[in-house]
Amino acid sequence: MIVLKSKREIENMKEAGRLLASVHKEIAKMIKPGVSSWDIEVFVNEFLEKHGATPEQKGYKGYKYAICASINDEICHGFPRKTALKDGDIVTIDMVVNLNGSLADSAWSYGVGEISELNKKLLDVTKTALYKGIEQAVPGNRIGDIGHAIQTYVEAEGFSVVREFIGHGIGPSIHEKPDVPHFGLPGKGPRIKEGMVFTIEPMVNVGKYLSKMDPNGWTARTIDGKNSAQYEHTLAVTKEGTLILTDQDDLD
Numbered sequence: 001m002i003v004l005k006s007k008r009e010i011e012n013m014k015e016a017g018r019l020l021a022s023v024h025k026e027i028a029k030m031i032k033p034g035v036s037s038w039d040i041e042v043f044v045n046e047f048l049e050k051h052g053a054t055p056e057q058k059g060y061k062g063y064k065y066a067i068c069a070s071i072n073d074e075i076c077h078g079f080p081r082k083t084a085l086k087d088g089d090i091v092t093i094d095m096v097v098n099l100n101g102s103l104a105d106s107a108w109s110y111g112v113g114e115i116s117e118l119n120k121k122l123l124d125v126t127k128t129a130l131y132k133g134i135e136q137a138v139p140g141n142r143i144g145d146i147g148h149a150i151q152t153y154v155e156a157e158g159f160s161v162v163r164e165f166i167g168h169g170i171g172p173s174i175h176e177k178p179d180v181p182h183f184g185l186p187g188k189g190p191r192i193k194e195g196m197v198f199t200i201e202p203m204v205n206v207g208k209y210l211s212k213m214d215p216n217g218w219t220a221r222t223i224d225g226k227n228s229a230q231y232e233h234t235l236a237v238t239k240e241g242t243l244i245l246t247d248q249d250d251l252d
C-alpha cells in the first residue's frame with residue numbers, strides 16, 4: 001500500500017532533506033586523496049548530532065554505520081573504512097537523516113583528485129539520469145515512466161542500469177511502497193499522485209549491470225570489476241509541483 005503524506009509531513013521531511021543536502025555539501029569539500037571514508041563517517045555522526053539529528057541507517061537491519069561509502073566497482077552498501085581514498089577513485093556516499101522523526105535519503109558520487117575521462121562521463125551520465133527520472137515524477141504519469149526515461153538515456157550513453165537495487169517510498173520508515181525501478185516500460189506501475197514521497201537513485205555501471213555480493217552480506221559490486229556510480233534524491237509530489245527535498249542547489 002502506498003501511504004500518501006500530508007503537507008505537514010512533507011514540510012518536516014523537507015527540513016530533514018535540507019540538513020542532508022548541507023551534509024553532502026560539506027562532504028564535497030572534504031573529499032581528496034588521503035582522506036578516508038571513515039573520516040567522513042566520523043564527520044557525519046558529529047555533524048548530525050550537532051544539528052539535533054540522527055543517522056537512520058545505523059542499526060537498520062543490523063547495518064552498523066551512518067553512511068554507505070561505495071568505492072569504484074562497489075555499487076552500493078560499501079562500509080566506511082580507514083583506508084585512504086586515492087587520486088582517481090570515485091566514491092558514493094549514501095545516508096538517511098532522521099530529524100525529529102522525519103527522514104530524508106540522498107546519495108552523491110564524488111571524484112577523488114584527478115579522475116579519468118571515463119569516470120567523469122560516468123558521474124555526469126548518472127547525475128543526468130537522476131534528473132531525467134525526476135522530470136517524469138509528475139502526477140498522472142506512472143512509476144514505470146521514471147525507470148524507462150533513466151534506462152533509455154543511460155543505455156544510449158553506452159552504460160548500464162543496475163536492476164537489483166531500486167528507489168523506494170519513504171516516510172516514517174526508510175523503505176516503503178512504491179518500488180521505483182530505474183529500468184522498465186513506460187505506462188507501467190502505480191500512477192503518481194500528490195502526497196507521494198519516494199526516492200529515485202539510479203546506480204549506473206560502466207560495464208555489465210550484474211552485481212555480486214561481498215562476503216560481508218551487504219556490499220554489492222559489479223561482476224566485471226568496472227566502476228559504478230549513484231545519485232539519489234528524495235522527492236515529494238505536491239500541488240506546487242515535484243519538490244526535491246534533498247536539493248543541494250536550494251542552499252546557495
Ligand code: MF3
Binds near residue numbers: 106174
Ligand atoms: N540509503 C539507502 C537507500 O537509498 C538505504 C541503505 S540501507 C542500509 O535505499 F541498511 F544500508 F542502511
Ligand code: CO
Binds near residue numbers: 096105107232
Ligand atoms: Co540512500
